[in-house]
Amino acid sequence: MPRLFGSNGVRGVVNQELTIELASGIAAAAGYVLGREMAVGRDGRTSSPMIRDAVVAALLSVGCNVHDMGVLPTPVLQYLIRHLGLDGGIMVTASHNPPEFNGVKVEAGDGAEVSKETEERIEELYYRGEPRPVPWDQVGMETDYDGVEAYIDAVLSQVDADAIREKGYKVALDTGNGVATLTAPQVASRLGCSVYTVNAEIDGTFPGRGSEPTPENLGALKEIMKATGAHMGVGFDGDGDRSIVIDENGVAVWGDKTLSLVADWYMETHPGATVVTSVSTSAGLEKVVEARGGRVHWEKVGSVLLSRAMVELGAPIGGEENGGIMYGPHLPARDGTMAMALLLHVMAERGRPLSELIAEQPIGAKGRDRIPCPNELKEELLRRLPEVADAPEVNTMDGVKLSWPDGRWVMVRPSGTEPIARIYAEAETEEKLVALIDEYKEKADELIKSLKKKG
Ligand code: MG
Numbered sequence: 001m002p003r004l005f006g007s008n009g010v011r012g013v014v015n016q017e018l019t020i021e022l023a024s025g026i027a028a029a030a031g032y033v034l035g036r037e038m039a040v041g042r043d044g045r046t047s048s049p050m051i052r053d054a055v056v057a058a059l060l061s062v063g064c065n066v067h068d069m070g071v072l073p074t075p076v077l078q079y080l081i082r083h084l085g086l087d088g089g090i091m092v093t094a095s096h097n098p099p100e101f102n103g104v105k106v107e108a109g110d111g112a113e114v115s116k117e118t119e120e121r122i123e124e125l126y127y128r129g130e131p132r133p134v135p136w137d138q139v140g141m142e143t144d145y146d147g148v149e150a151y152i153d154a155v156l157s158q159v160d161a162d163a164i165r166e167k168g169y170k171v172a173l174d175t176g177n178g179v180a181t182l183t184a185p186q187v188a189s190r191l192g193c194s195v196y197t198v199n200a201e202i203d204g205t206f207p208g209r210g211s212e213p214t215p216e217n218l219g220a221l222k223e224i225m226k227a228t229g230a231h232m233g234v235g236f237d238g239d240g241d242r243s244i245v246i247d248e249n250g251v252a253v254w255g256d257k258t259l260s261l262v263a264d265w266y267m268e269t270h271p272g273a274t275v276v277t278s279v280s281t282s283a284g285l286e287k288v289v290e291a292r293g294g295r296v297h298w299e300k301v302g303s304v305l306l307s308r309a310m311v312e313l314g315a316p317i318g319g320e321e322n323g324g325i326m327y328g329p330h331l332p333a334r335d336g337t338m339a340m341a342l343l344l345h346v347m348a349e350r351g352r353p354l355s356e357l358i359a360e361q362p363i364g365a366k367g368r369d370r371i372p373c374p375n376e377l378k379e380e381l382l383r384r385l386p387e388v389a390d391a392p393e394v395n396t397m398d399g400v401k402l403s404w405p406d407g408r409w410v411m412v413r414p415s416g417t418e419p420i421a422r423i424y425a426e427a428e429t430e431e432k433l434v435a436l437i438d439e440y441k442e443k444a445d446e447l448i449k450s451l452k453k454k455g
């Protein structure tokens with residue numbers, strides 16, 4: 001039984017891997033497992049209406065009532081599920097993947113993606129060809145619901161809107177032709193910001209800079225920031241849950257640093273809180289959190305694991321190094337628009353520019369790379385790597401992470417889908433970082449070569 005769920009839902013190329021049969025099979029099983037009242041939403045991809053129709057038909061056929069939320073960002077659907085007390089929902093999206101992809105993310109009633117255990121139950125039912133359709137008089141009802149305004153109000157209620165308005169910030173937003181276009185500019189504008197946008201038409205072919213924001217493809221955003229003197233820039237991914245922040249000098253800020261800043265700000269008034277993050281995040285976060293009497297709960301890489309841990313532990317803050325802040329009082333899931341509003345709040349409250357606030361975070365230079373690694377050698381690579389390293393601390397929570405007392409660390413983590421191993425690292429300076437990554441690329445490469453010879 002091959003796994004259908006990847007790290008964020010079921011995804012694939014439309015009409016090849018991700019067919020209407022697969023989407024409807026997953027939807028029917030999800031409705032059966034989660035309950036009767038199900039929300040459905042979709043992103044702006046050209047194939048999303050087709051997949052949405054398959055999902056809705058499947059849910060109705062197994063007796064679920066469908067609350068169709070229309071086109072919206074993933075975190076808006078998640079918020080509405082929790083806010084309206086629904087049993088769960090399905091978001092039709094392939095997040096940041098190229099336009100030929102689509103997918104379904106299955107959401108639980110608590111506003112986060114379902115757990116691995118629930119995914120497995122859904123897969124099991126799917127492979128058994130269950131559930132069966134209900135008799136005609138038990139078929140579900142469909143209603144439309146437009147909840148974007150309620151969501152925007154909810155985001156605004158989490159920050160001191162008056163304090164932000166007083167500052168009259170200029171904010172530049174690159175929504176990447178994705179659905180963050182429906183929320184981020186509106187929230188910034190209601191916070192009294194002058195808003196400048198790029199790629200702000202929803203277009204499922206993602207003609208602007210593609211659906212994944214990276215420090216390299218946000219050139220147009222940086223140009224606008226320069227021309228307008230913007231205080232902050234934000235680039236969003238295709239379904240609006242992840243974002244990359246640019247400071248007022250045009251420098252892209254790693255997710256670790258914004259997470260550290262938000263955690264520090266929150267814990268000023270809520271000391272002792274638990275912060276959830278993945279093992280690829282900077283150890284510097286721990287310094288910030290412990291200084292405020294709290295603790296960091298480390299998880300394997302993957303936003304769903306972080307969300308589930310937040311729910312389980314009641315943790316108010318979570319986040320990933322790739323730019324997904326999770327603010328529990330609002331939603332235990334990544335939300336790019338909420339992250340933007342929070343950063344504006346922290347800037348206003350502390351009355352200082354973003355670059356200064358970020359520079360205070362005790363987080364070094366971070367980078368990542370990858371090397372080819374045959375699937376059959378991945379396990380052996382992880383087992384042998386600590387033997388050729390001189391690291392006093394070895395952590396095997398996810399791949400293998402080697403740490404030194406001066407704050408340097410390297411993590412090697414094989415891809416679950418491709419014949420490669422990813423290398424993540426942190427060091428005090430950019431120079432030391434490059435040297436560290438090169439050293440471990442070479443070490444891993446040599447190990448793989450010797451394993452190949454032996455094999
Ligand atoms: Mg996404």
